[in-house]
Amino acid sequence: MTDIRRVAEVAGVSTATVSRVINNTGPVNAKTREKVQQAIIELDYRPNKLASSLRQKETRIVGILQTDHSTHFSSIFADAAEDTLFNHGFTTIMSNTYGERMMEEEQIEFLLDMRVGGILLRPFKDTSHIPSLIQRLEKANVACVLVESYPVDPLQFHANLNNVQGGHIAIQHLLEQGHRSIGMLLPFEPWHTEGPHDLRLAAVQHAIAKFPEPVELHIKRHNAKDQVAFGFEATRSLLEASPEITAIFGTTDLLAAGALHAAQEMNLSVPTDLSIIGYDDSYVASSMHPRLTTVSQPITALGEATGKLLLSIIEDPAIPPRSVSISNILKVRDSTGPARTS
Structure with missing residues (x-):
């Protein structure tokens, strides 16, 4: 295997000069x-950047730690953050x-053993341990x-999608369409x-x-793993108990997909009899018939913003903690329309 000594020998220079060229750490004519x-x-030399970084006690390596990289959200986020970094x-x-x-x-x-310079962390749901973890990483x-x-803790760096704004644009769309009884x-x-x-x-x-104007909100919550099945059952239950409902808002596209299946089984026309809106803008939203109106989460923008925020901290560890909040976009498709009149 070619090493730095062999490169120096072929180039007719010292190993220190080769190191300066590779790491761009000093003047070389x-x-x-x-x-x-x-x-x-000529030698097809590949510097061992990790070994070099470990010697210098710093690396240009960043960890991206999530609960599951295989999900739609996680994979898009990780790709965008990785490209930025x-x-x-x-x-x-x-x-x-x-x-x-x-x-x-x-x-x-x-990741600490690898001497990473930073970590992008999507923690699991219980975040009570986060303050002590952040202190440890700072040390x-x-x-x-x-x-x-x-x-969101003001003493920590955060990057999130704006869920308040996302919920607002969804309900505002339904209200503008004349819906006054909403599940x-x-x-x-x-x-x-x-x-x-x-x-x-x-x-x-x-x-x-x-x-x-008066608006009735009918809420159904769940712990079910199968969101489509819950959306189906909950929508049937809501419509049987409150047939005056003219719109359903599912806070995921899968819940909205279940609502759409229920409407179709109950011979309700979407959106003439029932408007349905989802959240995520996953592949489910555009593959349904009719296609789902949904709140589109700009996951790529989140990944890019998160990567840039981490870079700014690495460059200047003294900057004060702050949060980045990315706004969502309403994608109006075929599943929402004016409220039916009695």
Whole structure:
């Protein structure tokens, strides 16, 4: 295997000069630099950047730690963050926690052993341990940005999608279409009181309270793993108990898809008899018939913003903590329309 000594020998320079060329850490005249670069090409030399970084006790490596990289949200987020970091000279290590606290701790230990310069962390749902974790990372001089972590602590760096704004644009669309009796489907979030779905619900309740006309909101919550099945059953239950409902808002596209299946089984026309709106803008939304109106989450923008925030902390560890909040976009498709008249 070619090493730095062999490169120096072929180029006719010292190993220190080769190191300066590779790491761009000191002045080297153009002719000498060209000789070293030519030797590197001829010998197909690949510097061991990790070994070098460990010697220097710092790396241009960043960890991206999520519960599951295989999901639609996680994969798009990780790709965007990785591209942003790569364009600034950083390599990323992807790790999964599978929503387990112990796995999260083990992966963080691994990343610290690798001398990472920073970590993008989407923690599992119980975030009570986060303040102590952040203190530990600060002592290790490792920058950290929490992603989609709730509640948002002003003493930590956060990057989130704006769930309040997302809930608001969804309900505002339905109100503008004349809907005054609306069903809402969302999961329970027992691990905290300021999770994304609760924030969307709070936005809906606030908009209805401020609206000049009476609006009825019928809420169904669940702990079900199968969101489509719950959306189906909950919609049937709501419509049987309150047939005056003219719209359903599911806080995920899967819940809205279940609502659409229920409407079709009950021989209701969507959107003539029942409008349905989802949240996420996943592949489900555009593949349904009719296509789902939904709140589109700009996940790529979140990944880019998160990567840039982490880079700014690495560059200047003294900057004060702040949060980045990305606004969502309403995608109006075929599943919503004017409220039916009695």
